[in-house]
Structure formats: C-alpha cells, structure tokens
Amino acid sequence: MSGVSDLNEEAASRLRLLDQRYTRARRTLVGVLASAEAPLSIPQLLARDRALAQSSAYRNLAVLEQAGVVHRIVGSDEFSRYELAEDLTRHHHHHLICSQCGEVQDFTAPAGIENDLDRALQRVAAQHGFDADHHRLDLVGTCANCR
Amino acid sequence: MSGVSDLNEEAASRLRLLDQRYTRARRTLVGVLASAEAPLSIPQLLARDRALAQSSAYRNLAVLEQAGVVHRIVGSDEFSRYELAEDLTRHHHHHLICSQCGEVQDFTAPAGIENDLDRALQRVAAQHGFDADHHRLDLVGTCANCR
DNA sequence: ACTCTACCGAGACTCATTCCCGATTAGCAA
DNA sequence: TTGCTAATCGGGAATGAGTCTCGGTAGAGT
Numbered sequence: 492m493s494g495v496s497d498l499n500e501e502a503a504s505r506l507r508l509l510d511q512r513y514t515r516a517r518r519t520l521v522g523v524l525a526s527a528e529a530p531l532s533i534p535q536l537l538a539r540d541r542a543l544a545q546s547s548a549y550r551n552l553a554v555l556e557q558a559g560v561v562h563r564i565v566g567s568d569e570f571s572r573y574e575l576a577e578d579l580t581r582h583h584h585h586h587l588i589c590s591q592c593g594e595v596q597d598f599t600a601p602a603g604i605e606n607d608l609d610r611a612l613q614r615v616a617a618q619h620g621f622d623a624d625h626h627r628l629d630l631v632g633t634c635a636n637c638r
Numbered sequence: 639m640s641g642v643s644d645l646n647e648e649a650a651s652r653l654r655l656l657d658q659r660y661t662r663a664r665r666t667l668v669g670v671l672a673s674a675e676a677p678l679s680i681p682q683l684l685a686r687d688r689a690l691a692q693s694s695a696y697r698n699l700a701v702l703e704q705a706g707v708v709h710r711i712v713g714s715d716e717f718s719r720y721e722l723a724e725d726l727t728r729h730h731h732h733h734l735i736c737s738q739c740g741e742v743q744d745f746t747a748p749a750g751i752e753n754d755l756d757r758a759l760q761r762v763a764a765q766h767g768f769d770a771d772h773h774r775l776d777l778v779g780t781c782a783n784c785r
Numbered sequence: 786a787c788t789c790t791a792c793c794g795a796g797a798c799t800c801a802t803t804c805c806c807g808a809t810t811a812g813c814a815a
Numbered sequence: 816t817t818g819c820t821a822a823t824c825g826g827g828a829a830t831g832a833g834t835c836t837c838g839g840t841a842g843a844g845t
Contacts (some may be wrong), residue, residue: 512791512842533832544794549833551792565712569802570832587768598766604758611751612777619745620782621734627776630759635767659811659822680801691825696802698823716833717801 498525498579505558517551519543521560521575530564530572530586530595567631568593585627589634596634645672645726652705664698666690668707668722677711677719677733677742714778715740732774736781743781 502521503513523539524531533552537543552573555561560579564572567590574597577583583605587596600608608626616623649668650660670686671678680699684690699720702708707726711719714737721744724730730752734743747755755773763770 510791514792514842516793546794546796546834547792550794550835553834565714567712587763587766589768590771596766596768598762600762601758604754607751607754608775611748615745615747616734616777616779619734619743620785621736621743621777621779622781622785623777623779624737625778627774627778628755629774630763630768630770631772631774632763632768632770634769638767638769657822661811661823663824693803693825693827694823697804697825700803 495522495525498575501579502555502558502560505560506554509554509558511554511558516543516547517555520548520551520555524561524573524575527574529597530574532570532572532593534570536573564595566593566595586629587634588629588631589637590631591633591637594634594636598630600628642669642672645722648726649702649705649707652707653701656701656705658701658705663690663694664702667695667698667702671708671720671722674721676744677721679717679719679740681717683720711742713740713742733776734781735776735778736784737778738780738784741781741783745777747775 498521499513499518502517506513506517519540519542520536523536527539531539533545533548536548537545552561552563556563556573559576561573562576564574564586566572566586566588570593572595574580582599584597584599587598589595608628612623612626615621645668646660646665649664653660653664666687666689667683670683674686678686680692680695683695684692699708699710703710703720706723708720709723711721711733713719713733713735717740719742721727729746731744731746734745736742755775759770759773762768
C-alpha cells in the first residue's frame with residue numbers, strides 16, 4: 492500500500508524536523524489512527540493495541556501533534572481525541588459531536604460554504620488583531636446511536 | 639435596568655421548569671457572567687466574587703447549563719469557561735480562542751454566511767441521522783495580547 | 786563495539802472537577 | 816409567625832484524565 496508508506500514517510504520527515512525519531516510506538520499510534528474510522532480517545536487507543544503504554548501514548552501523541560502529524564480534538568466529554576492531520580488524509584473536514592456519548596464523527600462541508608467561511612474568518616481575525624491558526628466547525632447534538 | 643431584571647426573570651423561569659430555585663448563589667453567578675466581557679473559567683468566577691464557594695459554583699453552573707441559562711465552552715487549556723446563553727444576550731456569536739493563554743473572545747459572523755452555514759449543516763445532520771442541537775464555530779490562534 | 790541522546794514505561798503525582806453529607810435556606814401553608 | 820419539607824449550601828474528601836520522574840532501553844552514527 493503506497494498510501495500507508497507515504498504516510499509513514501511523511502510522518503518520519505515531520506518528526507525529523509524536530510529532531511524526533513519515528514519509533515515503533517509512534518508508528519503504532521499512527522497506524523491505529525490511520526485505520527480508525529473516527530477520532531479516538533486515549534483509552535480507545537490503548538484498548539486497540541495492548542502494547543501501548545499509557546504514559547508513552549500521552550507523550551507521543553503530544554509529540555506527534557507538535558510535529559503536525561496528528562490533530563487533537565476537544566469534544567464534549569472529559570477526554571480529548573486524536574486523528575491524523577488533515578493534510579495527511581487528504582480532506583478538510585469537520586466533526587459531529589454527540590453530547591450523550593462523546594463520540595466524534597467526521598463530515599465535510601460544501602466547498603462554497605467553506606470558501607466563504609474562510610474569507611469571512613480571515614476578516615474577523617484581522618479586525619481583532621488575532622493571529623488565526625485554524626478554525627473549528629463542529630455540530631453538537633445526538634448521534635444516531637444515542638437517539 | 640430592565641435588561642437585568644428581564645434576565646433574572648427569564649433565568650428564574652427556566653430554572654422553575656426543572657424544579658430548581660433561583661437562589662442567591664445562582665443570581666450571583668448570572669450577575670458576574672452578565673457583567674463579564676468574555677467567557678469566564680471557574681477560577682476567574684471565584685476570584686470575581688469571594689462569596690462563591692467552589693463546589694457550589696461547579697454544581698450551580700451545571701444546573702444553570704441544564705436549564706439553558708448559561709453555556710459551557712471548552713477551549714484549548716485545561717478549564718472550561720462559561721457565558722450566558724445566547725438567547726439571553728440576544729446575539730448569536732462565535733469564539734476566538736487563544737491557544738497560548740486560553741482566553742476566549744466573542745465575535746459575530748456576517749448573517750449571510752451564518753444562514754448558508756445553517757442550511758448546509760442541517761443537510762449534513764440529516765444525512766448522518768444526527769440530531770443537531772447547535773453548531774460551534776471557533777477560530778483558534780494567538781490573541782493580540784500573546785503575540 | 787562505543788557513545789550519545791532520544792525514547793521507553795511503570796508508577797507517583799497534579800489538579801480540575803465531582804461527590805458526600807451534615808447544616809442551612811427557600812417556598813409554602815396553617 | 817411557625818413549622819415543615821425538599822432543595823440548596825459549602826467544606827473537604829474522592830475521582831480520574833493527564834503529566835512528570837527516573838532508571839533502564841535502543842536508535843544512529845563513528
């Protein structure tokens with residue numbers, strides 16, 4: 492699978508920029524996230540691969556986030572969730588957040604909306620002397636499972 | 639000020655729906671939030687009025703949130719922040735979240751964008767069998783203070 | 786093989802948030 | 816006003832996600 496090896500290569504190269512290695516534990520994290528259909532919390536990650544140590548998972552996800560390989564999502568429950576960075580999975584997307592069970596699901600918005608939004612947000616940021624990094628557009632409600 | 643008494647009346651009535659009282663401590667919380675220029679964390683709330691007990695503040699904010707009087711915001715730092723519900727302050731708005739200091743600032747988006755967005759999100763929710771409650775549109779970056 | 790430095794992981798620790806429970810107070814009615 | 820009752824209060828203990836420590840391990844050279 493060239494998709495996966497590209498992913499690994501890109502991750503390794505982003506880590507190298509920070510003098511960080513792409514170790515087995517980090518490969519495992521990236522692998523689990525790549526095969527997940529939705530953002531995962533750390534307990535979920537640990538459950539999917541028993542070889543992962545909790546403290547290392549926290550440390551490594553922080554490193555991977557700094558390197559821009561993964562992205563942290565703060566939902567409505569008490570834990571944060573992780574997914575691969577958008578530019579590694581090739582599509583910009585947003586999140587459906589279930590306020591009952593905390594699960595997070597991806598969705599994409601029409602390109603037109605997305606463009607208008609970007610332009611508007613850029614203007615807003617400028618007006619407030621704010622240096623915008625990215626935007627978060629989430630839909631909060633009840634997922635099909637919890638209804 | 640009739641605005642404030644309206645606010646209190648509305649808060650009382652929303653609490654009554656849940657068989658909850660609008661007590662002094664709850665009035666204080668609402669008052670502090672009403673006079674704040676930005677969403678406040680619980681430490682910030684406690685600092686603004688020493689008469690507030692920590693455990694009661696947590697409990698009461700949870701009750702006020704259930705009653706739809708206040709709204710909880712999860713930012714980028716380790717605590718959540720609270721502000722009055724939008725329909726009590728009469729304008730729909732979004733947040734600028736500083737990833738350095740955690741401060742949160744309000745902003746409003748152009749009505750056109752907001753409408754398009756709503757329509758698009760409604761469609762997305764329907765497609766996913768998701769029962770949408772509200773959307774969150776936040777801009778994450780560095781505030782003027784931290785630059 | 787040697788060395789240097791990043792990395793590992795088990796467990797202790799931190800601290801925002803929640804829970805407990807006896808004391809207090811709001812609301813209501815006699 | 817005087818009870819009465821259930822909601823509320825608040826100080827402190829408990830919980831638990833996330834962080835830190837530190838002795839041991841393992842990559843990438845040389």
